[in-house]
Amino acid sequence: MRIADLHCDALSKLDRDPKLDWAESSGGELDVTAEGLAGGNVGLQAFAIWVPAGTPKTPESALRQAAIFHDKILSAPGMRLVQSGADVEAVLGPGASERGALLTLEGADALRGERWALRLLHRLGLRMLGLTWNEANWACDGIMEPRGAGLTKEGRSLVAECEALGILIDVSHLSEKGFWDTAELARRPLIASHANARSLCPHPRNLTDDQIRALVAAGGLMGITFVPFFLQALRPAGIDDVLRHVEHVCALGGANHIAFGSDFDGIDTYTVGLAGPADYPALADALLSRYPEPLVRGWLSGHARRFLTDHLK
Numbered sequence: 001m002r003i004a005d006l007h008c009d010a011l012s013k014l015d016r017d018p019k020l021d022w023a024e025s026s027g028g029e030l031d032v033t034a035e036g037l038a039g040g041n042v043g044l045q046a047f048a049i050w051v052p053a054g055t056p057k058t059p060e061s062a063l064r065q066a067a068i069f070h071d072k073i074l075s076a077p078g079m080r081l082v083q084s085g086a087d088v089e090a091v092l093g094p095g096a097s098e099r100g101a102l103l104t105l106e107g108a109d110a111l112r113g114e115r116w117a118l119r120l121l122h123r124l125g126l127r128m129l130g131l132t133w134n135e136a137n138w139a140c141d142g143i144m145e146p147r148g149a150g151l152t153k154e155g156r157s158l159v160a161e162c163e164a165l166g167i168l169i170d171v172s173h174l175s176e177k178g179f180w181d182t183a184e185l186a187r188r189p190l191i192a193s194h195a196n197a198r199s200l201c202p203h204p205r206n207l208t209d210d211q212i213r214a215l216v217a218a219g220g221l222m223g224i225t226f227v228p229f230f231l232q233a234l235r236p237a238g239i240d241d242v243l244r245h246v247e248h249v250c251a252l253g254g255a256n257h258i259a260f261g262s263d264f265d266g267i268d269t270y271t272v273g274l275a276g277p278a279d280y281p282a283l284a285d286a287l288l289s290r291y292p293e294p295l296v297r298g299w300l301s302g303h304a305r306r307f308l309t310d311h312l313k
């Protein structure tokens with residue numbers, strides 16, 4: 001089955017260690033590799049620009065990762081830049097043979113409010129943006145910022161400019177107030193690219209039932225993530241825990257809004273059985289043992305395909 005994955009952090013790893021070879025390495029430092037995507041039959045992989053602490057939060061840092069995306073990821077044979085609904089169909093539609101790479105930005109810090117940088121990244125393929133990572137920045141507070149404030153005035157205008165450009169808004173990592181401010185302001189449905197259900201695992205990065213219901217009611221998309229401590233607080237997480245979160249979102253009415261966002265390369269501990277994209281077939285088998293095939297197809301790529309073809313210009 002063809003797979004869509006809404007979040008990984010391979011770009012910041014490649015930025016940190018220029019010796020890593022995305023096209024060739026497998027089983028090494030990178031979780032997401034060309035070989036791994038082929039092994040997992042991943043048709044669409046989102047690649048996040050994420051500027052870590054210790055690296056200057058500047059447009060240059062974000063643009064350097066965009067350059068890595070073009071120079072390394074897109075230069076691999078059979079990789080296609082996903083910018084439009086037609087691109088999504090080419091990588092997830094019937095008979096698709098190419099693999100798609102979608103450029104996203106995790107945290108607007110590095111833009112420093114510079115709209116030219118946003119427009120330039122859009123020209124380089126940026127099609128999804130998370131306003132902040134865990135901390136506060138000029139646009140919004142993150143979920144780990146004790147102040148818990150929502151969108152700033154600048155953040156509001158960033159959401160509006162993203163929507164005008166055709167950049168989807170990702171609400172993962174936002175403070176609760178930031179989530180609700182964004183939900184109220186946004187004219188397009190939102191994505192939570194990598195988050196789970198807080199009522200099953202009480203990590204603040206997970207979404208409350210009210211947030212999940214709101215995301216679903218507005219036609220949004222929720223990428224269930226494989227971060228082990230977002231799945232299970234008490235013991236090592238396994239594929240069964242992924243299924244518990246899927247089941248819970250279904251119980252909240254979200255069966256047709258579920259996708260996956262692994263967070264591979266953004267984690268250093270793993271869910272047992274899910275160490276890289278090549279393990280997606282094992283997840284598919286586990287889902288198929290419990291749910292009807294059309295639903296499983298939807299979760300693995302159909303819902304992401306529908307959402308992205310509907311909402312990418």
Ligand SMILES: [Zn+2]
Pocket residue numbers: 106172173194266
């Ligand atoms: Zn993240």
